[in-house]
Amino acid sequence: MTQPGDYGLPGSLDRALSDVAAERAAQDAMWGIQEHADGTGPxxxxxxxxxxxxxxxxAAEGRLTWRQILYEEVLEAFxxxxxxxxxxxxxxxxxxxVKWVQDLDRRARAQEAPAPRPVTG
Structure with missing residues (x-):
């Protein structure tokens, strides 16, 4: 059953967040606790x-990309x-x-799905 946030794929959000948690654990194993200045501001x-x-x-021109959306969010944080x-x-x-990752997964799943059979009658 698809849950809210699953982006149309059952378990999609859980999978993406699990992958993020695994990457965070790998970072901690490699670098330990990190303490840095934020480096952000006006x-x-x-x-x-x-x-x-x-x-x-x-968006108004119908050519919005995930890169543009993420870049905007990063710069807002900065x-x-x-x-x-x-x-x-x-x-x-x-x-x-995470939503971009889910979209990548959704597209990969769509490519793996068998093509629909033509209806004959």
Missing amino acids: TYEREADLAKRAVADA AEDDTDRLRGELIQVAAVA
């Missing part, structure tokens, strides 16, 4: 605004210096990335 506001405009234009808002933006980045 310096990136102009870039974020340009990306927002590019997404709106592409423009934040408030940690609560930065966290929210990073959650959006992660959600878009």
Whole structure:
């Protein structure tokens, strides 16, 4: 049964999040605990605004891509210096990335499916 968030494929969200968790574990095994400055703030506001405009234009023209959507979300995160808002933006980045993975999986599954048989009568 397809659940909300499964992007039309049963278990799709669980699979994508499991893959993300496995990658995080691999990162921890390789690098240990990492503590870095955020490196974000108003310096990136102009870039974020340009990306927002590019997404709106592409959507209006019917040529929107996952790259554009994710890029906009990343730049919005880069423009934040408030940690609560930065966290929210990073959650959006992660959600878009997971949804893109789910779309890749959906397309791969569609290519694997047998072609429908023509109806004869």
